[in-house]
Amino acid sequence: MAEIVSCTDEFEEYLRDESRSAGSAESIVFPESEADVRDALHALHATGVPVTVQGARSGLAAGAVPHGGCVLNTSRMNRVLGMRRGSDGRFFVRVQPGLSLMELRDMLQKASFDTAGWNDESLAALAQFKAAPAQFFAPDPTEASAALGGIVACNASGSRSYAYGAARPHVEAMRVALADGDVLALRRGEVFATGRELRLVTEGGRELVLNLPTYDMPKAKNASGYFACDDMDAIDLFIGACGTLGVICELELALLPVPVEVWGASCFFPGEAEAVDFTIAVRGELEHATAIEYFDGAALDVLRAQKANNPAFAELPELADDARTCVFVELSCDDEETAEAELMMLCEQLEACGGDAEEAWVATTEAERAGQRFFRHAVPESVNMLIDQRRRTDPSITKLGSDMSVPDDRLRDVIAMYRRTLAEGGFESATWGHIGSNHVHVNILPRSAEEYARGTELFARWAAEVSAMGGAVSAEHGVGKLKAHFLEEMYGANHIAESACMKAQIDPKGQLGRGNLFSEEVLDAALAELA
Structure with missing residues (x-):
């Protein structure tokens, strides 16, 4: 023990x-x-x-x-426990929750695992895995050091969620320890709710009857609160639950074949309106886009400054002076002919929306794609470095990064809302992220404690406006403790009370993840009601 x-x-x-x-x-x-x-x-x-519950503590919403x-830290639960191949030919890996995404990627790429303790089925599946086309785990949060348990606990995603979705659809099974140590074994497709009532039986033989929240989830990219809908699969309740319902002890994750051709194109525009027009256009035409990412003018200026002043960023490519916004599109295809056809369509839309196809950066080799990854990851890294410099003068400030999404038809509206309110407040900001899913990270860069305070107030206004647009207050980072008040804005106090009551039904002492998703006061009220 x-x-x-x-x-x-x-x-x-x-x-x-x-x-x-x-x-x-x-x-x-x-x-x-x-x-x-x-x-x-x-x-x-x-x-x-x-x-x-903690994993790698890479989260941005204070859930850990x-x-x-x-504190129950799972970082030492970091083994791959086995593998199987389904009747449809798909491969699945069983992992402990403390294994990092980076470690899993490395093992999959090398087809090399510590097989101590694996059963015969797992060893046979591994032999087939080595003979099959290369496989990968599709969710790709920017922070590859994230633990897989944490990724599932907040339903994290990343740039490729445009095509592959967030973590949820890639989780086939899990084992979850409840607050008293009893265990639920959940497998996709086996147990479903009846309407909004979900009945579960633990391995200890205890029956749980859960009344799911009755809210309607937004039709947008969403990692906000409990997954709840009529007749839902039981496993989906525990994905994105932010460590409030149980401790993930084991996961079975679905793998996908690595695409034969992966090409990237960084497309530059003279302004934000043109970049948004291009995004909307290519969403309707490209069948093989796996990522559509955005960088505004301020983000590009941060990179220009880093290239000029920081030797660590000297390898960044030179940005043209008239490049004021960038949209990166990744194409994943089964053959080169398809990739070429998709690239041609992309270039046509680029020209039609005011860009210059000759100025686009196209990557077709691994070395070229590595350069583009460096470019994309340099933006948040550079902004964090800037904020760290400011914190030396005033430790009370930090970066304020949004994580909100809206439905497809509200992309122009939400961008306009961000720009108008940022200008009204006189804020310095930089914006990047998953524009293909109407989910951009607007980062306010405070220069003082006063500006930080006004920035937090502005985020609360954004949460209200995004919710009114039918969007989500957290699209990929989860709610944790920092966004619990946003979640109440999104769903309303009555539905949050329903969520707390459901948690109390499965965790009757309110032990797990206190403060996550809703306040401790709301939880204590629910516990008192059920006592």
Whole structure:
């Protein structure tokens, strides 16, 4: 059994995540197996100690920041447990939740795994895997150090979610330990709700009857709150639940064949309107686009400054002076002929929307694509470096990054709303992200504590306006603790109360993930109602 120890100063790093938020905890435990998780939860359940689940702590919504109690960190649960091949030829891997996306990618690329403890079925599937075309796990959050359990817990996605969706459709099965240490074994396609009532049976033989929230989820990219709809698959409730319903102990993830041809095109425009027009046009024409990403003029200017002043960014390509916005499109095709045809259509739309096809950067080789990845990842890295410089003068400020999405027909509206309100507030900002899914990250770069405070107020206004457009307040980073008030704006207080009551039905002492998705006051009210 993993020992639960006092959370002394040596564990200070486990009180925060990439949101730059910090919390407190009295104890911490590092399980290495499902049995360790169950034992720890069983011990903590007896006295009702709050439990915050952590993986790599790469999240941006403070979901892994503890509000007292015990930290349960899964980083030592980092093994691939097995593999199988389905009757349809698809491959699936079974992993522990602490395995990082980067580690999984490396193992898949090399077809090399530590097979200690694998059964005969897994070893046979591995032999077939090595003989088959290369496979990959489609979700691609920017932070590849993220743990797979955390990716599933917030239903993370990334640039390729335009084609492949977020984490949810790629999760085939999971094992989840509940607050008392009992376990649910969930497999896609096996257990469904009846309307909004979901009945589950634990491995310990206990029946749970859950009343799902009755809200309608937005028709937009969404990682906001519990997945809930009529007759839903039970597994989907636990994906994106932000560690509030159980501890993920094991995942079975679906793999896809690596596309034969992956080409990228960075397309430059004289303004934002032209880039938006181009995005809408190519969404309707390109069948093989896997990513459509955006960089506004301020983001490009940040890169220009880094190239000029920072030797670490000297390899960035030279940006033309008249390039004020950029849309990156990735094409994934089964053959070169299809890729060429798609690229031709892309170039036609580029010209029609005011760009110059001769100025586009086209990558058809791995080396060229690596250069484009460096370009894309340099933007958020450069902005974080700028904010870190400002924090040396005023530690109270940090970057404010939005994560909101809207339906397809509201893209122009939401961009106009962002620009109008940023100008009214006199904010410095830089915008990039997943414009193909109407999901751009608007980053306010505060120059003072006063500006930071006004920026947080503006984000609250945006949450209200995006919700009114039928959008989502969190499209890929999850809600955690930082956006719980946004979630109430999106769904309303009554539906948030329903969510808290459902959590209380499965976690009757309210131990898991306190403060995530809704306030502790809302949770305590739900617990009192069910007591």
